Each structure stands twice: as structure tokens, then as C-alpha cells.
Amino acid sequence: MNSHPILQKSFYERHTLEVAKDLLGKILVVRTNPKFPLEHPKAGIAAGRIVETEAYRGDDPASHSCRGETPRSSVMFGEPGVAYVYFIYGMYEMLNFVTEPKGNPGAVLIRALEPLHNIELMMKRRTGAAKHSLKNLTNGPGRLCRALGIQMSDYGESLLGPRLFVMDDGFKPDNISTSGRIGITTGIEKPWRYFITDNRYVSKKLTIKSKCL
DNA sequence: TTTAGGATGAACT
DNA sequence: GTTCATCCTAAAA
Numbered sequence: 001m002n003s004h005p006i007l008q009k010s011f012y013e014r015h016t017l018e019v020a021k022d023l024l025g026k027i028l029v030v031r032t033n034p035k036f037p038l039e040h041p042k043a044g045i046a047a048g049r050i051v052e053t054e055a056y057r058g059d060d061p062a063s064h065s066c067r068g069e070t071p072r073s074s075v076m077f078g079e080p081g082v083a084y085v086y087f088i089y090g091m092y093e094m095l096n097f098v099t100e101p102k103g104n105p106g107a108v109l110i111r112a113l114e115p116l117h118n119i120e121l122m123m124k125r126r127t128g129a130a131k132h133s134l135k136n137l138t139n140g141p142g143r144l145c146r147a148l149g150i151q152m153s154d155y156g157e158s159l160l161g162p163r164l165f166v167m168d169d170g171f172k173p174d175n176i177s178t179s180g181r182i183g184i185t186t187g188i189e190k191p192w193r194y195f196i197t198d199n200r201y202v203s204k205k206l207t208i209k210s211k212c213l
Numbered sequence: 214t215t216t217a218g219g220a221t222g223a224a225c226t
Numbered sequence: 227g228t229t230c231a232t233c234c235t236a237a238a239a
Contacts, residue, residue, distance in 0.1 A: 054231070062231070064224095072224070089232050090221025096231085109231055128234060142232050183231050214239080225229075 004167040006160065012080035016099045016106035020055035021194050023097070023108060024176055027116065027167040030148040034162040046122050046148050048113030048138050049171065052195040052202045054181045056096070058105035062187040065105035075156045076105040083157045083164060085150060092142030095150050097159060097166075111182070111193070113138040114201040115147070122147035140203045173197075 007026065012019055032044025056063035064073040064086070075084050076098055084096040084107045100106035115122060115137050122137055125147055130136040138144040145151075157164050175197035180188045182204060195202045 056231075064231085067225095070224085086231085087223065088230055090223080090230095092232055094231065111231085130234080140233070146233095181231070185230090216236100216238080218235095218237105220232105220234090223230095226227085 004169045007166045007168060008160065009079070009081040012097060012099050012159065013101050014099065016055045016057050016108060017192065019097070019099045020053040020108045020192070021176065023050050023053050023110075023166070024194055024196055025171045025173045026050050027169055028110065028113060028148075029117075029165050029167060030150065031161075031163050032121075032149055044121065044149075045118055047117035048115050048122075048144070048148075050110060050112075050166075051114050051199045052110075052112035052193070054109040054111055054194070055192040056107050056109065058100070060187055060190075062181065062184045063105070063107070065107075069105075073105070076107050078102055078156075080106075081159045083150075083154050083159060085145075085152055085155045085157075087152055089142075093145040093150055093152060093154075094141045095145050095148075095154075109141060110144065111141045112195070112201050112203045113144050113147075114199065125149060135200065139201045173199075 027047055027049050029047040033042055036043040058065045060066060065076045069077050079102050080098050082098050084098050086094055088094060095110045096107040098107050123131060138147050173196040177195055177197045178191040179193045181193045
């Protein structure tokens, strides 16, 4: 499984919309303990295929970078190919990949994975009634961070390893769909959410319900 | 099956 | 004090 090529910095150093689309089908790998080799049991490898992403560009009102550099958003203004992790709703971490050349803020939110490797470990990290549900294991940005053990300490962590990396095993999605992004109030008309069509592990169905108040 | 409300804390006005 | 790139549970239909 470590024979597949790892996505390099040049992959992330591109337009955010391109990166968000091209990440679909790739495999995200998290090594709980980077001191041990990949195949070592104590390495604590967990992995899943990326099936849903959202793009957040620097000039986008919905992006955390839109009002300039702050302590929270600063990593988005730096080198591409690192993790931007933030804490929200008092409970959940969100995992983003920093994109675009240095000085040009941008990030891709990882919204859903298809569980592939070490499902037992991922389930152990989840709690509640969904603890034993494969379908609900990683089908949401907060859920997948829980399952993979992503925390605020991963802020700024490199996506080129040894703890976090993304592999290309040659899998190509049959079809890719787009929609408005979820959970935001500005820029909802932009079709900057990407997901693999009909994939079982996408976080929400394509029901376009405009919550009118 | 869908929906409403609560949890819980950092950033922002 | 309000917002927020969410999730879980319980109750309604």
C-alpha cells in the first residue's frame, strides 16, 4: 500500500478549484505514531478515499482568509501542502488542505471519506450510536477528523508526511458532481462543493433545499 | 422518514 | 453578545 505515489507540493500549489476536484478519489493516510514504519502495527495507520471536498479561495467571503491574515488563518497564507485545522461549534475539528502559491490564501475542506484501512481503529475513536456504523464513520468533516484522530495539534502539519500524506492509487471517479457549499450563509450560490456522484459515503444528499426563513 | 434543539468554545462585532 | 465550513439524539409524522 505504500507503493503508490504521494501527492507532492506542486499538486497543492495550483488553483483551489482544481485541487478540490482532483483530490476526489485520492487516499488520505494518517499515521498515529510517525516513529514507526508504515507497516508496523504500532504506526496506527488509518486511511480513507476522499469522496467529497469544498473549495475556499482567498477572495471568497465564506473563507476564513477573506478578512486578511489572523492567527487562526495564517497558515492559509503560507506554503501549500500543509494542513489547516480549526475548531468549531465547541466540539469539532475541521481538516483543510492549504492550496495556491505562498502569499495567496486558499484551502480545500475535506468533507467525507470512504473508509479503507484500519476501520476498527476508526470506529474505536467514534462514540455514540453511530459507533458501529460504517456508513456514518467518516461521512462529514467533523466525523472524519474524529475517526482519523485529527486534532488542533495538526495545524500546519505537512501533507507530504510522515504523519499525514495523500496517495494516488490510480483510481478515477466515474462521475463528479458539484453543488453549493454546505453550512455557510454567504456565497452559497457558488458551485464549489465537489463529490463523487452516487457515492455512498458523501455527507449529504443532493437535495437542494433552500432554507427560507 | 424527517426535523428541531442542544452541546460547547474560539473568533468576532 | 452573536456567530460558526457540525453532529447527535429524541420526537414527530
